[in-house]
Amino acid sequence: GAVVSQHPSWVICKSGTSVKIECRSLDFQATTMFWYRQFPKQSLMLMATSNEGSKATYEQGVEKDKFLINHASLTLSTLTVTSAHPEDSSFYICSARETSGTDTQYFGPGTRLTVL
Amino acid sequence: AQSVAQPEDQVNVAEGNPLTVKCTYSVSGNPYLFWYVQYPNRGLQFLLKYITGDNLVKGSYGFEAEFNKSQTSFHLKKPSALVSDSALYFCAVRDTGNTPLVFGKGTRLSVIA
Numbered sequence: 001g002a003v004v005s006q007h008p009s010w011v012i013c014k015s016g017t018s019v020k021i022e023c024r025s026l027d028f029q030a031t032t033m034f035w036y037r038q039f040p041k042q043s044l045m046l047m048a049t050s051n052e053g054s055k056a057t058y059e060q061g062v063e064k065d066k067f068l069i070n071h072a073s074l075t076l077s078t079l080t081v082t083s084a085h086p087e088d089s090s091f092y093i094c095s096a097r098e099t100s101g102t103d104t105q106y107f108g109p110g111t112r113l114t115v116l
Numbered sequence: 117a118q119s120v121a122q123p124e125d126q127v128n129v130a131e132g133n134p135l136t137v138k139c140t141y142s143v144s145g146n147p148y149l150f151w152y153v154q155y156p157n158r159g160l161q162f163l164l165k166y167i168t169g170d171n172l173v174k175g176s177y178g179f180e181a182e183f184n185k186s187q188t189s190f191h192l193k194k195p196s197a198l199v200s201d202s203a204l205y206f207c208a209v210r211d212t213g214n215t216p217l218v219f220g221k222g223t224r225l226s227v228i229a
Binding site: 006043044104107108112 | 148159161162165208210216217218219221
């Protein structure tokens, strides 16, 4: 199946710093990418939907100024957690949907963010 | 609004026995249904999907799922469970528009040797 990569796989940062997470579709083009957050032993919570070349659509309760999303190309989306705080510590997972019409969303391996 | 229900938090099954992980859904239009598996500290791996056509869908690792429109269900099944199947399984649904997947809360499958 299609491959989605995320970088970094884990990151530890100090409170107040910003962290950028990259999501790439390696062997397909993704018009739409999604960012999810997962708390321990819980399901995935959709944060935002990102369409290439346009502004991301954020879910209710997600601060767009804190979680900056850029989708500059059909294979790359980035999530920047600005001024991170310990409550932002979580597992962040990106997903990309093929543009070929098969409608399958493929997921990255996730990024574990720990804010000290 | 779309929603997915996975009524079981945990399913335990002996190795070699058949397994079923339940999922029911609600969408306004025709559903696109998916199953994903997640291993510890990993992202989600796609198992199978139903878009249209045959109600019985076969996927990766010997898994299959049956779409039942009247019961709005899409249960995941495997004839003979393996210990390596132990993981967290998510059912997801979206409608035919350009909408993101909505996930169930997940079901933890434990296969005991």
